[in-house]
Amino acid sequence: MSRRRAAIVGIGVMAPGGTGREAFWDLITSGKTATRTISLFDASGFRSRVAAECDFDAAELGLGVREIRRMDRAAQLAVLSAREAVADAGNALDGISPHRIGVSIGSAVGCTMRLEDEYVVLSDRGRQWEVDPAYAVPHLYDYMVPSTLACEVAWSCGAEGPVALISTGCTSGVDAIGHGVRLIEQGSADVVIAGATDAPISPITVACFDAIRATSPNNADPEHASRPFDLHRDGFVLGEGSAVFVLAEEERARRDGMRVYATVAGFATRSNAYHMTGLRPDGREMAEAIRHAMAEACIAPQDIGYVNAHGSGTKQNDRHETSAVKTSLGEHARRVPMSSIKSMIGHSLGSIGAIETAACALTIDRGLVPPTANLHTPDPECDLDYVPLTAREQKTDVVLSVASGFGGFQSAMVLTRPGRLP
Template sequence: MMERVVITGTGLVSPLGNDVSTFWNAMLQGKSGISRIDSWDTSHMKTHMAGVVRDFDADGRFGRREARRMDRFCQFALAAAEDAIQDAGLKLEQIDKERMGVYVGSGIGGIGTLLEQEELLRSRGASRVSPLLVPMMISNMAAAMISIRTGAQGPTLSPVTACSIGNTAIGEAFRLIRAGGADVVLAGGAEAAITEISMASFGNATTLSTWDGDPKLASRPFDAGRDGFVMAEGAGILVLESLSHALKRGARIYAEVTGYGATSDAYHIVASHPEGRGAYQAMKLALHEAELEPAQVDVISAHATSTQVGDRSEMMAIKRLFGEADHRIPVTANKSMIGHMFGAAGGVEAIALVQMIQDGKIPPTINQEVPDPECDLDVVPNEARVKDIHVGISNSFGFGGHNAVIVLQKFA
């Protein structure tokens, strides 16, 4: 018999706050976490803003010596994981560590550390390069550090599926627990790639927004005036457990994971399929596994990065799958407020969906001024909405054509 899989803890680091309560309250108020970059001179760049994590004190949290041994993405991941464990009330000394796993990925890994050490090599010579460069840089180190800190000895995986990493991690952890391979898995993603070279590359690829006004208005998924995504950073980690394990320890249950769909567009290295072929199939598979019909979905948390092609293709996929029900189902786009957190996006947006199910409220898609006639569904424009939510799906898509969709339900 397959295990049921539930969510019992959440933790995050984000441009809208470094704890779930602060983040969620800001989202419901339609606040934006996008700001001008102030850590370097951006006058030579095509864009000058990002979703920067503020007020994150790694030295205070981990101690200066330990913090300096981790790249920023790893610091974010470990902080979010520790908060998720605390939120879940997990007493690690009472957990069978051989049945505790960590599925946490990063799309770009420690690029900040790599750039810093390359500069040291050029300016001060090979002897000054840190012996910890490689372990600080490689993207599996977030999962590894969480495993080391918690003592988790079960399956540890660092999926790399670009911007769909968070959902890939959650979905694969769901499958692992459901099959009886683990009792508890920490799942999600982390990213800290706001660097000059990253922004220069994305800028030259014409994927970034070049909005030159108030940064808070730059990310506008589904709006006719959208002109690209806004880079962001952070981490989102969830505690997934088998229902039997959660009930045995008397855990509070936030929601249940009931479906997961993963596909590939098999189309292009960066562009999504223009008709949303892979997105459609991933949503269809996730609902099939959850044994649900499209009309039973109460909310869709869209991938919606604020690019012309990407938003349009996702809308086409939704319309194809949901048919006559498409105008009834709210489609909310969190990236309008937090920007695109790449490998961290899926984890953070899954936490937002958990909060929607818990609170019966849907955060808005902000910066909706001129409707795009090709994105004409209910995008919850500019103001949060009260709605009883029993079933929600969260979409995440990534460069290379990766698509990952999860279904979360109210626990009953």
């Protein structure tokens, strides 16, 4: 019996630098950055005051006034991405029972912005220990429970099958897609709306990363603050955004003439059971996830044409990831191009893995490898081909994407060109 494979037949993206899938692709292949001084709140008192923000008008993009009032910014981003993905997928949902349509959404920090806003009101800016619930909005419970993000997407798409919220830190996006793939492979759903969303640019999030000095303090030059693999990198730049995909069973997609961007051929996730924020320098757990994802995809290291790096821009992560790629790919690691789009759109925590998956699928579809912006002085310990500054034309049949998250999460996903696998 042949394995049911999941294919990406629709892509929707809301990311810094523009609205929608095409604006996102134009930005990340131009080598330009969308990082800037934070404008969503007054960040003047913080150590790091730079971020990559999304510019969008929810009403202009079709959300009603009641939806905007009800939804946290992360939910708005997710629903808008899902709508774009469903529209892009054409007839993928035609004739499918709602009970056979699933949803899998990832998020690291849920409805952070509205939850924090409500706490500020209820506590009178922190002056009251005992809060008066009379001042709470009716949707406060929705903001507290991250699963409402998946529910909003399900309601928007009419999905009545399996619905899940995956929260595994900064690997949430990859893991949510992986969960959606498993639903299709095991026959629990025929179509899955899968992806991730996060809108974490708020005082509480910025304060948390300030406390552990994980974010870049390069406030004087925000456009160049995110510098993965560069010798002078000094932390990641916070971002926000969403990417959502329509996943369909590949055989049906091809039979019904759907446009297939890529096949999700392999997925694996591991944990280092080591430290909340620390990483072992050898990258053993990430390497293990990569090896298992390749084995599931039935590919060898030399088949991989591009590696989409986690590439956060912290000292330890970039070295850890470089070691993991060397360990898992062997000598091919020095020949394969590898880049980090976080250099251009920042690190949107749980959603970035999904946004990077969109970059991977479009790389296969369009034959162009996004660059690593701001990479002017390579770190000698990061000695692979990180595609500095300028995109590279290259037909790519197999792409590996990796993700790393606080808590020790390490995930890997392999995408292949449609029809490459038997």
